[in-house]
Amino acid sequence: MDDTNLLRYSRQIMLPELDIAGQEKLLKAKVLIMGMGGLGCPVALYLSAAGVGELILADDDNVEISNLQRQIAHFQHSVGMNKAKSVNTTLSELNSSQRTTLIEFRMNRSDLEERIPPTDLVIDCTDNLESRYLINELCWKYGKPLISGAAIRWEGQVSMFDRSVENSPCYQCLYPQENTMGETNLNCSENGVISPLVGVIGTTQAMEAIKVITGIGQGLVGKVAYYDAKQNEWQKFSLAKSANCPICST
Ligand SMILES: [Zn+2]
Incomplete structure (x- = not known):
């Protein structure tokens, strides 16, 4: 590591659990962030600031004025710009050595089959069930850890799924497809969301990502961390693998 990076990341490197070895792991990591909205913005900002070497930023939407209330990596002058491009512009000012790949279209199955295998980790910041x-x-298929977050109204949750951890459930164990596909997707445009909530949840996703990459602490595999903003309360629930899950139990 060169002197510039030693200085830039000094406050992290001085943490004995992390040290230079942990920072090197972050600098070598390649993370795919799906969605550059309320959750994806703080995830990208914190992972870039923390020195995650390569970020793949994916979003096919453009910035709208109604996004600025909570999607903090976009600015007024970015309205109308693709969200991945807008976040990339912000990151280039935060950390000019940040390596990024932009995906400005909606990825289908074959696109994801191509993009997921070379990554170390995927962070789901999308807002639709499909x-x-x-x-x-695909994260399960390729054995990539998945950190999933959701935020709506005054409540949010974070969980992690990882095939390499024995008995890990997957996202579909949490939300079985047959029970949810008929329902309307809960999204912010129809239900509203309080601004800092997406910061709390997105920042928690970034924290969990750093823990996975560096191997520090206890992750959220087999657990759902649920946040109630009105009560300012976190609760952790256990999540068991579903014996009938078509994704992780076959
Ligand atoms: Zn499952």
Whole structure:
């Protein structure tokens, strides 16, 4: 590691659990962030600031004025710009040595089959179930850890799924497809969301990502961390693998 990086990441390197070896792991990591909205913005900002070497930023939407209330990596001058491009512009000012790959279109199965295998980790910041099921299926198939977050109204949750951990459930164990596909997707445009909530949840996803990459602490595999903003309360629930899950139990 050169002197610039030693200085830039000094406050992290001085943590005995992390040290230079942990920072080197972060600098070598390649993380795919799916969605550059309320969750994806703080995830990208913190992972870039923390020195995650390569970020793949994926979003096919453009920035709208109604996004600025909570999607903190986009600015007024970015309205109308693709969200992945907008976040990339912000990151280039935060950390000019940040390596990024932009995906400005909606990825289908074959696109994801190509993009997921070379990554170390996938962070799901999307807002629709169809994408979430597909990302889960392919992360499981290729054995990539998946950190999933969701935030709506005043509540949010974070969980992690990882085939390499014995008895890990998957996203579909949490939300079986047959029970949810008929329902309307809960999204912010129809239900509203309080601004800092997406920061709390996205930042927690970034924290879990750093823990996975460096191997520090206890991850959220087999657990759902649920946050209630009105009560300012976190609760952790256990999540068991579903014996009938078509993704992880066959
Ligand atoms: Zn499952």
